[in-house]
Every structure is written in structure tokens, then in C-alpha cells.
Amino acid sequence: MKEVQAFIEEKKQKFAQTPFMKFLQDKSIDPRQRLAWAPAFAPFAMSFKDFNRNILRKEPADSQLQEMINQHSYEDGRHWVWFVQDMKLMGYDNPINYTDTLKFLWGEETIKVRKMAYDLFAICTFEEDILMKLVVVESIEATGNVALYEIAQVAKELQQITFQHHPYFGESHFAKETGHIQAEMDDVERFIESIQLTEAQKEKAFTLVEKVFADFTEAMDEMLTFAQKHPYDQPFTTMGNIKQSRTAA
Numbered sequence: 455m456k457e458v459q460a461f462i463e464e465k466k467q468k469f470a471q472t473p474f475m476k477f478l479q480d481k482s483i484d485p486r487q488r489l490a491w492a493p494a495f496a497p498f499a500m501s502f503k504d505f506n507r508n509i510l511r512k513e514p515a516d517s518q519l520q521e522m523i524n525q526h527s528y529e530d531g532r533h534w535v536w537f538v539q540d541m542k543l544m545g546y547d548n549p550i551n552y553t554d555t556l557k558f559l560w561g562e563e564t565i566k567v568r569k570m571a572y573d574l575f576a577i578c579t580f581e582e583d584i585l586m587k588l589v590v591v592e593s594i595e596a597t598g599n600v601a602l603y604e605i606a607q608v609a610k611e612l613q614q615i616t617f618q619h620h621p622y623f624g625e626s627h628f629a630k631e632t633g634h635i636q637a638e639m640d641d642v643e644r645f646i647e648s649i650q651l652t653e654a655q656k657e658k659a660f661t662l663v664e665k666v667f668a669d670f671t672e673a674m675d676e677m678l679t680f681a682q683k684h685p686y687d688q689p690f691t692t693m694g695n696i697k698q699s700r701t702a703a
């Protein structure tokens with residue numbers, strides 16, 4: 455697995471350089487606007503609950519790896535609660551028409567975010583090889599580690615405005631995303647590295663890593679576009695490109 459881990463690391467470094475990350479780092483933009491994509495991320499944040507519970511988890515576990523994935527799924531499968539709390543804290547809990555909500559969540563502007571979830575289900579639902587599921591989890595965790603770090607930096611600025619701790623976007627979530635599977639084990643990284651893969655498994659693992667990172671990159675690109683088109687206090691209406699600078703009138 456060592457080579458797969460190295461490949462994930464390489465992909466992670468590239469993911470850290472994407473335009474979405476630069477946008478999050480741009481302090482000339484109001485922190486609320488840098489997180490204006492948050493409501494549009496809902497299809498993934500909420501589907502991730504089912505992905506952990508129904509797809510990754512298998513009780514009772516029939517192997518040590520499945521047990522580790524189960525432990526991981528209980529942790530990551532409950533983070534949607536924080537997402538819901540943050541939506542409330544960020545002022546998105548306004549009543550909108552049910553049909554408008556449906557159109558928003560399944561609309562054109564969240565296609566990539568939904569695809570990211572659909573692909574994870576497609577890859578893992580009938581996958582018999584637990585090692586491939588582990589590769590997917592490790593890839594997701596690597597993207598989460600990078601993105602949640604940058605998002606937590608924005609949330610710190612946001613906190614100075616709202617005086618609220620943001621459980622999903624804030625540092626406490628990043629602290630839970632170590633970059634690796636969250637299982638009760640000392641040095642989980644070394645354990646994973648020591649797993650031997652056949653050539654066929656290695657080849658498939660590389661393809662899966664590529665796929666997960668491509669999906670996350672495209673989805674976060676989509677979120678960048680969303681944040682450039684929607685004022686943070688009007689996420690449910692589409693505008694042209696809006697002024698991004700906090701100093702602009």
C-alpha cells in the first residue's frame with residue numbers, strides 16, 4: 455500500500471493548489487462570501503451520512519479492516535449534524551418553498567457535488583475487496599484534510615463576525631479529519647502502509663485514487679463558481695458575477 459499512499463500524497467499536494475483553495479485563502483474577500491458555496495454543498499454533506507452507514511459499514515465486521523472501516527463510518531457518518539448546525543448559524547434556515555428547495559438541491563449548479571456522491575456509491579456498493587474501500591476512504595480523508603484545513607482558517611475569520619463556533623466548517627471538524635481512516639489503533643498510517651497489494655489491486659487502487667480526486671476537484675470547482683455567482687446572503691437566487699472584494703462598495 456506504500457506506493458498507493460505516496461500517490462495519494464502526491465494528489466493531495468495538487469488538490470491543495472486548486473483555484474478553490476486559493477479562493478478560500480483570499481483575505482480580500484469577505485469570509486462569508488468565501489463560504490457562500492456552503493448551502494450548495496448539502497447534497498454531498500447529507501449523502502455522506504448514507505455512504506458511511508449503508509455502504510462502508512458492515513455489522514458485524516468480518517475482518518480487522520472492516521472493523522476499522524466501521525469505526526470510521528460511525529465518526530464520519532455523524533458529521534452531517536454539524537453541517538445542519540452550521541447552515542442554521544450561517545443564516546440559511548429561512549423558509550423557502552419546498553419545490554424551490556428541490557430545484558436548488560437537484561439543480562444545475564450542484565451537478566458535480568451530486569456526482570461526487572453518486573460515484574462513491576457506485577465504486578463501493580458492490581465492491582467485494584475491502585482494500586479498495588480502504589483506498590477510497592484514504593483518498594476521501596486526504597481531500598478532507600486539505601479542504602477542511604483551509605475552510606477552518608476562513609471559519610476563524612467568520613467567528614470574529616458571528617461570535618459563533620462553526621462545528622462543520624470550524625477547526626473542531628478539521629481536528630477529526632486526520633487525513634487517514636479514523637480507527638482506534640496506534641499508528642494507523644504505518645499499518646496501512648504495511649498492507650501488501652497484488653499488482654492487479656495496485657492498478658485498481660491507482661485508478662480509484664485518480665477518480666476520487668478528480669471528482670473532489672471538479673465538485674470544489676463547481677462550488678467556487680457557485681460562490682462567485684451568489685451573494686452569501688442570497689444563495690437561492692442566481693446572479694451574474696458579483697463583487698468579491700470586501701472593500702468594494
Ligand SMILES: [Fe+2]
Pocket residue numbers: 530533598627631
Ligand atoms: Fe467529516
